[in-house]
Amino acid sequence: MSTIDWTVLIFTLVGVVVYGVWIGRGQKSNESYLKADNKMPWYIVLIGIMATQASAITFISAPGQAYTDGMRFVQYYFGLPLAMIVICITFIPIFQRLNVYTAYEYLENRFDKKTRVLTSLLFLFSRGLSTGISIYAPSIILSSVLNWDIYLTNVLTGGILLIYTYIGGAKAIAHTQKLQFLIILGTMAFAGYLLIQNMPNGIGFKDALYLAGKSGKLNVITTEFDWKDKYNIWSGLIGGFFLALSYFGTDQSQVGRYITAKDNTNAKMGLLLNGLVKIPMQFSILLIGALLFAFFSLKPAPVYFNERSYQHLEETKPEQAAVFEKEHQDLQAKFNSESKEILKLKEAHSPQLNNKIEDFKNTQTQVKALHGRVEEAINNSKYNAEKTDTNYIFLYFVKNTLPVGMVGLLFAVIFLASWGSISAALNSLAACSLKDVHLIFKKELPDDATELKYSRLHTLAWGIFSIGVAMFATQMGSLIEAVNVLGSLFYGPILGIFLVAFYFKKVKGANVFISAILSEITVIAIYNFDIVSFLWLNVIGAAAVIIFSAVGLIFYKPKAVSS
Structure with missing residues (x-):
């Protein structure tokens, strides 16, 4: 990167850290550190919810x-929209x-202490692991740009955001998320604009969309039902809802x-x-990817986008890499030529258009096959990088x-997106491990100052743990899928416990505790045997808790309390 890019990147990141430390100063109790004194208006709640979900993984992967x-x-x-209504x-x-x-x-009030602890542990395990993946996501940027070791960049990425998260707690997180998300949305929109502007002369947004559509990248809705298909309208509506x-x-x-909201109305x-806004936002981010395919169908693309991994292949197996390079150049030239020819024939309403589109698709298949062979060769070389x-x-x-300056800002955006998500996760992990595990077994609760100290120590501990997890994230492939698969292994049983708590009043603690354990075992078994795609695991996990609890009512009847 240029000096200007580095200046933009460093200035933006330092500014956010300083702002977070300043806005979160003066913490005196856990009410402020973990709940921001319940003073957040609806728009801060909205931005916090979106920023927590939309991590750097969203914008990278x-x-x-x-x-x-x-x-x-x-x-x-x-x-998602229907789920928001049910939650409200x-x-x-x-x-x-x-x-x-x-x-x-709530689960201790409704059931018992052991059910509360079990559910908390399921959350802590799943969220702790996924937070580690979220730390790794921006780390690959520094690793790629600076040619630094990925393990060093994991430590730097996780360590910097810990500064304001450790000091300022929920208040610092809420206000930095507001600033971060505004920068992120503006920059990503501008990046999309620049993507169109950098298309070859005479090719605009409609032409790029046309190429993306003919290449199969605008497959927004797929209606075929398949238990093993990860993304179709049925798994999205049903599995995505759960x-x-x-x-x-x-x-x-x-x-x-x-x-942290002021009241029920602001939270809802x-x-x-x-x-309402999550689907359009995600659609726009994915559209950038579809347009990128059109961009690289008109301009030269690399053999492999992970340049360091391909460079390693060139160094260790130069003859094989040379063969790949020659085949890629020939296919890419053909692919670029066919893409431009399609747009010319489309403009002229030529009857030859359909034939040229078929040629284009055949070449696309060959390019994909070559990419697969390159990827296999890199993975076979045992190079320590993503698959x-x-x-x-x-x-x-x-x-x-x-252009210069924009590169640094885009890299800053990816860091900011990651920090917004990770800081919220660390705060929630600290709240859960402190309140649901640490203090629950103490006979006497500590004073405000001591409890605040404990909260900060828990935040620090989870930060260190998540950085450790990030060290092993290089083998997970697409990060956005890795996080969602991991969540689906645990979210179903956790949801099932809450659904039983809300709607099945006859079920007691011992029953739901055993049902949750059996449900988690069931979900892990189904995942290991690859029976269905991961989104369905959420439905299965929740349903299993309910079914096991219902069966348990037949065999387990709590003794009536004598008056």
């Missing part, structure tokens, strides 16, 4: 996901009435955002508006196409 697999990933969010009706009133620090406090219901309703990283407004280059596609465009 989602365009690459659309580039390789099309835009059908957006169906993953189709169940059922979850929020209970959490607000009980004035909880964590969602799992995943969103569990994530936004029972995951402390999200619950912790809307329990934040969630409902999230249901795919999905996460590098958008970064390659940024580094090699955008």
